[in-house]
Amino acid sequence: MADETSKSVTPVIKTSRPMSEALLNEKWDRCLSSFLIRSGLGLSFGIVFSVLLFKRRAWPAYVGLGFGAGRAWEECDNSFKRAAAPSKDGLRVVRP
Amino acid sequence: MLRASILRARAPIRSIAPAAAPQWRVARRFFADDKKTGETAIPNPAPSTTPSNPTPSASVGSPSTNLPKPPPVSRSAPVEQPETTPPTGTGSASVAPDPVQAPKPKKRRFRRFLIQLMILSALGYVGGVYYSLVSDNFHDFFTEYVPFGEDAVAYFEERELRKRLPGRAGLPRLHSHPEGGSKVTIPSNHGLSSRVAEEADLASKGPHVSAVADNKAAAPHSNDGPKVGSNKTPQEVKKESSDTTEASSHSLLPKVTPQAEPKKEVAAPVPEPAKPVAPIDHLAVGSATEPVVQDVVKIINDLITVINTDQAGSKYGSALEKAKSDLGKVVSDINTLKASTQKDAEEKVKSAHAEFDQAAKELVRRLEVQMQDQETHWKEEYENERERLSQTYREKLQAELDAAQRVYDQKLKNELLEQSISLQRSFAASVRERVEAEREGRLGRLNELSSSVHELEKLTAEWNSVVDANLRTQHLVVAVEAVKSALENQVIPKPFITELSALKEIAADDPVVSAAIASINPAAYQRGIPNSAQLIDRFRRVAAEVRKAALLPEDAGVASHLASLAMSKVLFKKSGLAIGQDVEAVLARAEVLLEEGDLDNAAREVNGLQGWAKVLSKDWLAECRRVLEVRQALDVIATEARLQSLLVEG
Numbered sequence: 001m002a003d004e005t006s007k008s009v010t011p012v013i014k015t016s017r018p019m020s021e022a023l024l025n026e027k028w029d030r031c032l033s034s035f036l037i038r039s040g041l042g043l044s045f046g047i048v049f050s051v052l053l054f055k056r057r058a059w060p061a062y063v064g065l066g067f068g069a070g071r072a073w074e075e076c077d078n079s080f081k082r083a084a085a086p087s088k089d090g091l092r093v094v095r096p
Numbered sequence: 097m098l099r100a101s102i103l104r105a106r107a108p109i110r111s112i113a114p115a116a117a118p119q120w121r122v123a124r125r126f127f128a129d130d131k132k133t134g135e136t137a138i139p140n141p142a143p144s145t146t147p148s149n150p151t152p153s154a155s156v157g158s159p160s161t162n163l164p165k166p167p168p169v170s171r172s173a174p175v176e177q178p179e180t181t182p183p184t185g186t187g188s189a190s191v192a193p194d195p196v197q198a199p200k201p202k203k204r205r206f207r208r209f210l211i212q213l214m215i216l217s218a219l220g221y222v223g224g225v226y227y228s229l230v231s232d233n234f235h236d237f238f239t240e241y242v243p244f245g246e247d248a249v250a251y252f253e254e255r256e257l258r259k260r261l262p263g264r265a266g267l268p269r270l271h272s273h274p275e276g277g278s279k280v281t282i283p284s285n286h287g288l289s290s291r292v293a294e295e296a297d298l299a300s301k302g303p304h305v306s307a308v309a310d311n312k313a314a315a316p317h318s319n320d321g322p323k324v325g326s327n328k329t330p331q332e333v334k335k336e337s338s339d340t341t342e343a344s345s346h347s348l349l350p351k352v353t354p355q356a357e358p359k360k361e362v363a364a365p366v367p368e369p370a371k372p373v374a375p376i377d378h379l380a381v382g383s384a385t386e387p388v389v390q391d392v393v394k395i396i397n398d399l400i401t402v403i404n405t406d407q408a409g410s411k412y413g414s415a416l417e418k419a420k421s422d423l424g425k426v427v428s429d430i431n432t433l434k435a436s437t438q439k440d441a442e443e444k445v446k447s448a449h450a451e452f453d454q455a456a457k458e459l460v461r462r463l464e465v466q467m468q469d470q471e472t473h474w475k476e477e478y479e480n481e482r483e484r485l486s487q488t489y490r491e492k493l494q495a496e497l498d499a500a501q502r503v504y505d506q507k508l509k510n511e512l513l514e515q516s517i518s519l520q521r522s523f524a525a526s527v528r529e530r531v532e533a534e535r536e537g538r539l540g541r542l543n544e545l546s547s548s549v550h551e552l553e554k555l556t557a558e559w560n561s562v563v564d565a566n567l568r569t570q571h572l573v574v575a576v577e578a579v580k581s582a583l584e585n586q587v588i589p590k591p592f593i594t595e596l597s598a599l600k601e602i603a604a605d606d607p608v609v610s611a612a613i614a615s616i617n618p619a620a621y622q623r624g625i626p627n628s629a630q631l632i633d634r635f636r637r638v639a640a641e642v643r644k645a646a647l648l649p650e651d652a653g654v655a656s657h658l659a660s661l662a663m664s665k666v667l668f669k670k671s672g673l674a675i676g677q678d679v680e681a682v683l684a685r686a687e688v689l690l691e692e693g694d695l696d697n698a699a700r701e702v703n704g705l706q707g708w709a710k711v712l713s714k715d716w717l718a719e720c721r722r723v724l725e726v727r728q729a730l731d732v733i734a735t736e737a738r739l740q741s742l743l744v745e746g
Contacts, residue, residue, distance in 0.1 A: 019715050020638075020711060020712055020713065020714040020715035020716070021637060021638040021641040021642070021712045021713065021715065021716070022641070023711065023712060024641065024644065024645055024657075024708070024712065025641070028657075031654065073654060076654045077653040077654045077655075080652060080653055080654055080657055081651055081652070081653060083711070
């Protein structure tokens with residue numbers, strides 16, 4: 001009986017919105033993944049450039065990595081800052 | 097060879113030129129025509145260039161033929177010129193004829209131009225005149241703007257007019273000249289003039305034939321010839337001619353004169369002309385008033401005069417006498433006839449008068465009769481009309497009277513009816529009063545009985561309602577308890593719609609219960625609410641997260657988050673009812689309160705958080721609120737149920 005009820009109830013509990021206590025964690029996840037992806041992309045572009053243009057020097061690869069990582073950091077920072085302020089979803093914005 | 101061809105081409109010129117003249121000069125002359133006279137030094141370049149083939153040379157020569165040949169006048173010039181001028185001047189010599197030619201045509205041209213101009217203007221003038229005769233518009237234009245145009249047109253118009261009306265040929269022109277004015281010439285013998293020519297014809301009728309009064313006046317004027325009409329002239333003639341005729345004439349005279357005198361007609365004493373034999377008397381008919389008779393008399397008189405002049409009176413005397421007597425008879429006959437006709441006419445007039453009188457009388461009589469008739473007729477009609485009018489008025493009066501009578505009758509009837517109706521009504525009312533008074537005596541007791549029965553019924557019904565209410569409150573309490581137990585005994589949150597609906601059904605339309613149920617958030621009974629243990633469990637998870645964000649500044653970026661994350665690990669945990677408003681203390685107090693079961697205060701504590709901590713604990717707070725709402729609603733319903741039961745008992 002309990003199993004049946006739980007089965008029937010579970011879909012009701014699940015919501016598209018994440019729980020409020022998991023908000024920060026989710027943000028951290030996103031930041032990390034984006035950091036990895038962007039820094040990887042920058043690194044690969046740097047390597048390609050170094051191979052094609054700069055006679056396999058090392059610094060273009062580092063520069064690319066730096067670009068990617070910096071970009072990811074910036075996005076992350078932005079998302080944290082925006083989330084701190086109370087959300088304005090569903091509120092009307094009155095412009096002067 | 098070339099020269100020969102050129103020569104052939106220039107055959108006519110060569111014939112003109114003298115045989116002695118050199119050939120090149122001739123050939124060169126043609127080029128001199130084309131070119132300027134100055135370039136004559138080179139003798140004929142054409143032959144030098146093409147000496148080999150003769151045909152081109154011929155062709156070169158042939159265009160030169162196309163050049164305008166000098167006219168015959170100039171032909172003689174080149175012949176003379178070369179002789180007088182040096183060879184270098186030959187070029188100009190060929191042109192020399194041109195200045196000779198120029199003046200002549202110039203003069204002539206001018207003259208020709210003049211002539212042409214005159215001819216053209218004359219033609220134009222004539223055309224203008226003609227067209228102005230045809231068209232009126234052009235006539236106006238022409239007469240106004242062309243000098244002498246008006247005169248010319250007027251002349252032609254006049255001619256045309258004269259042609260059309262030949263009878264008025266001599267008349268002055270119709271158009272009076274503006275300057276000259278109308279010229280009217282009055283002939284010299286205009287107006288009165290003596291007429292002399294009349295005396296010539298004696299045969300015509302006139303005063304000399306018939307008028308006696310004219311005799312004296314005409315006598316002195318009589319001149320030549322024997323005048324028949326005059327009285328004295330024949331006598332003079334007679335004296336001159338012969339005396340022998342006097343006796344006969346005297347014998348005849350008295351015969352005629354007495355007739356002529358009283359009638360004052362024809363010259364009574366017809367003077368007998370000098371008649372050698374027997375001059376015949378002129379006829380004198382007294383009563384010849386008729387023009388026909390007069391004519392006859394005149395004719396006979398003429399005859400007589402003729403005979404008299406012929407001296408043949410003896411021959412025709414008898415016949416004339418007879419004729420005279422016949423004529424007299426005829427005259428008398430005519431007179432008698434006239435008299436008779438006059439008499440007849442008078443009689444007719446009289447009879448006509450009489451007839452007209454009679455007719456007039458008849459007419460007057462008839463008119464009178466007619467007038468009388470009409471008068472009587474009109475009188476009758478007038479009488480009839482009066483009769484009719486009076487009749488109609490009488491009828492109208494009658495009708496009016498009838499109507500008034502009827503209205504009055506009707507009114508009376510109506511009054512009667514009203515009276516009867518009111519009487520009946522009062523009768524019915526009195527009857528009813530009696531009956532009611534009778535009835536009330538008996539029905540009063542029945543009413544009392546029925547009211548007592550009603551009261552009894554009411555009492556039983558009240559008791560029934562009391563029992564029902566009891567039952568209902570019991571059910572209500574049971575339902576509330578069921579809901580509460582359902583909420584407490586659940587492992588995970590599940591909806592409790594069925595229980596709540598059952599509760600609502602039981603409560604029927606209790607306003608308090610329905611209001612309490614309405615106060616519950618629909619999400620609560622649709623999704624269910626956690627029980628207290630679940631709430632505490634979730635609070636612990638939330639508290640861990642909140643602790644991580646406990647040290648965050650106002651507007652935190654990634655770095656501050658990282659720092660907070662790291663530092664929160666090394667923070668000392670507070671426990672129990674800690675004092676202070678920092679996150680750690682608030683969390684500790686809330687946990688303690690929750691464990692005590694004071695959900696309300698715990699929620700209050702958590703609600704006091706700020707910034708990220710509040711954001712993270714938002715969901716837990718909402719859940720807490722829902723739970724609190726449901727609990728409050730259930731408490732209210734339970735209290736209401738209790739109150740109900742108490743009320744029923746009271």
